[in-house]
Amino acid sequence: MPPFQLIDPIKLAAELGYTLIVVFLCLMIFFKTREIYDLTRHEGINYFRITFLFFALAYIFRFLHIFSILEKITFDTDSMMDIFRIFQFPLVFNGYFSTLAILSLTYSIIWKKLHIKHALLLFNVIAVLISGIAFFSRSPLLLILAQAVLLIFTIILACYFYIRSRKFSQLFLLYVLFLLFWVVNLFALGPRRFIPFEIQTVFQIISIAVIGIIYYKVARWTK
């Protein structure tokens, strides 16, 4: 028996189901907002919708990383090509797209107050730096740490602007929860299970509910 058993095939099915639902909802948000962005070219709408495109891609690569770990441990096979595994492509792309998503979502709500020239270029630089951590360290834990730091920074920044405008926003709370659950989901990529599977499942159900609420709000305005 391997010393560290991450998840078994049944749990893989749960991860697959979770990934499919979240990716579906994220892509639906992205495509449903296409028309209103096309008509307005509104910067906030642009960053809002690409957030969900990036998260969809991040969740796909997160699942690929979990699959590669599980396959190696559970089935004692490795269908991933050596080059794919050596360079940790799923983890690197996971880090890259999720960093872009976090930054895009934050910027979508503060862009009017903090205008950054070439914002997307800057976000790409930051995303490359953070995914570089994943690449060189080959460790999901450092990626988790880097993204947790980024998340805390963006929450503080967004809170600062909210406090100045003196209004409490339920939507902001939704976003914080969504991003927090993303970071929690990254723990599944580690070699040890920090969070028991049952608790992780609860977090995943709640995160599906959160993104489901966001999708519902989008659908109301994009008939």
Add this chain to the structure above:
Amino acid sequence: MDKIRRRDRLGMIFDILDIIRHHHNSIKPTPLLRHSNLSSQSFSEYFNELMDKGFIKEITDDNGKKFITLTDRGFRYLEKYKLISGFIEEFEL
């Protein structure tokens, strides 16, 4: 409706397009400027933006007079504006 209060960019675009619609989808540039209650420089900027984005087009009648009309895209913008502004407000964008 002709007196346009200070609004954001998307609201201004809506107002200009709405003026054209209310004039039976055919209005000369000078009356449009007057009804929009904008400075000529601001109006020029909005006008160019609307042309570039394909919301309006210029047509010339048999006497060589120019008129501004809405395109299908312009009509769609008017139709969707309430949803657009509701979306922006809902998501605080």
